Amino acid sequence: MSIKDRSTTDRSEAVERILSRQGTALAEGSTRWGEHDGDQTDLADRQALRRVTGLSTELEDVTEVEYRQLRLEKVVLAGVWTTGTGADAENSIRELAALAETAGSQVLDGVMQRRQSPDPGTYLGRGKADELRGIVDASGADTVICDGELSPSQRRGLEDVVKVKVIDRTALILDIFAQHAKSKEGKAQVELAQYEYLLPRLRGWGESMSRQAGGQVGAGNGMGSRGPGETKIELDRRRIRSKMAKLRREIAEMKTARVTMRDSRRRNAVPSVAIAGYTNAGKSSLLNRLTGAGVLVENALFATLDPTIRRASTPDGREFTLADTVGFVRSLPTQLVEAFRSTLEEVSNSDLLLHVVDGSHPDPEGQISAVRSVLAELRGEVPQEIVVINKSDVADPEVIDRLLLREPRVIAVSAHTGEGIDKLLDLITDELPRPDVTVEVLVPYDRGDLVSKIHERGEIVSSEHVAEGTRITARVSAPMAHLLASFRQETPVP
Structure with missing residues (x-):
């Protein structure tokens, strides 16, 4: 079926739902942030480089400064509905529209076809592909985005029909990541992913399929110096593989520094909390609300790519770290x-x-399932999970109630208004691992740093100031107990 199909009424309703941004990350209205989100200077920098209409991708001289201006592409969406309900297929197309607009494109129209499986030659059936070409011609679109991952032959076959550039969902997400990556590691990770996507999709024709000259034939050495050589496309593949190997080595070296910092936190017995969830669920807003980190908050998909780690404190004074991670989709x-x-x-x-969930999304259960499927692919065990239903101030109360009944450990909050944040901190306090060694120590007054560490990383049972110093009974971690060994008054009790 077409997004615009069947009857005039159904047609206008479908277009309004899918192309009006309702239920997507780019719903009408500006990004909401408050004082806890900081000055948001990164947001201004990002918006200054937005894709704009009518400009080429070449460097242009503007007031004696070179800027790379990106052309605003006009796109038409194409999806194949193979499994699930019609609502699921519609939500997927709406998300594709939000992804396209996040990448800086203007969504004009789209088609969706019900099939048992995508066509192996053109993704859409031949008739629907011809219909898509008519929509492209009528709307003046210059790109078609397919809601799935296309094989090289499918992309080539569909391009031959519609006569404009065709990209798939994977290429679109990679484009967004390339725009938003900021750190050196983030850029390297995105570049590696782009090469992995590009390698099996290299195409060649004409001279790129001919053999390169071997030996020094180019210098005029003639017979005996010619060899079969490589085709240009083979040479390109080899160069890409070499670049990928180099990027993997660089990422592995960058990982060492992060592992060192993580091990340092563990030695100091600082508990860690990770924030994960679907893209645009409000993870960065929640981090800002809990820590005042002031990281970038934007009403767009994949606004955050680089992990941010900040310290926070529980209501009883224990320190822990909060890590904001890249969103899933x-x-x-x-x-x-x-x-x-x-x-x-x-x-x-x-x-x-x-696990942060957007309570205002049309399919929050689908978001939860998608995130958990990605987490299942990671090495290592997934830690104890608390489902945090965010945006409760704009969500349907019935949806909130449904999710509260569905999940065992769950809480509804609003990072924007602060509703439920105190209860979330109490829940974090209850779930974080507690110190398991009881010590009684007498700390001299000139070692106030140790007293401070006990307050930050342990649980004070009693504290008394005496002539020799501060007598403290506390529960601490094993590394902290070892640090306090020379000040002990009694043998630690586990």
Whole structure:
């Protein structure tokens, strides 16, 4: 069926639902943030480089400064509905529209076809592909985006029919990641994922399929110096593989620094909490609300790519770290899961997982399922999980109640208004691992640093100031107990 099909009424309703941004990350209205989100200077920098209409992808001289201006592409969406309900298929197309707009494109129209499986030659059936070509011609679109991962032959076959550029969902997500990556590691991870996607899709024709000259024939050495050589496409493949190997080595070296910092936190017995969830569920807003980190908050998919780690405190004074991670999405490209595996290890190495869900989304259960399927692919065990239903101030109360009944450990909050944040902190306090060694120590007054560490990383049972110093009975971790060994008054009791 077409997004615009059957009757005029159904047609206008479908277009309004899918192309009006309702239920997507780009719903009408500006991004909501408050004082806890900081100045958001990164947001201004990102918006200054938005794709704009009518400009080429070449560098242009503007007021004596070079800017790379990106052309705003006009796109038509194409989806194949193979499984699930019609609502599921419609939600998937709506999400594709949000992804396209996040990448800087203008969504004009789309088609959706009910099939048992995508056509092996053109993704859509031949008749629907011809209909798509008519929509492209009528709307003036220059790109078609398919809601799935296309094989090289499907992409080539559909391009031959519609006569404009065709990309798939994976290429679109990679484009968004390439725009938003900021750190050196993030850029390297995205570049690696792009090469992994590109390698099996290299196409060649004409001179690129001819053999390169061997030996020094180019210098005029003639007979005896000619060889079969490589085709240009073979040469390109070899160069890409070499670049991929180099990127993997660089990412592995960057990982060492992060592992060192993580091990340092563990030695100091600082509990860790990871924030994970679907893209645009409000993970960064929640981090800002809990810690005042001031990280970038944007009403767009995949606004956050680089992990952010900040310290926070429980109501009883214990310190812990909060790690904001990259968001997930349905059918997250395998290349990205592999490339970002080192970053996502923050989840499997944490003591507690805050699984943030957008309570205002049309299908929050689908978001939860998609996130858990990606987490299942990570090495290591997934830690204890708390489902945090965010955006409760704008969500349907019936949806909130349904989710509260569905999940065993769940809480509804609003990172924007602060509703439920105190209860969330209490829940984090209850779920974090507690110190398991009881010590009684007498700390001299000139070692106030140790007293401070006991307050930050342990639980004070009693404290008394005496002539020799501060007598403290507390529950601490094993590493902290070892640090306090020379000040003990009694043998620790486990």
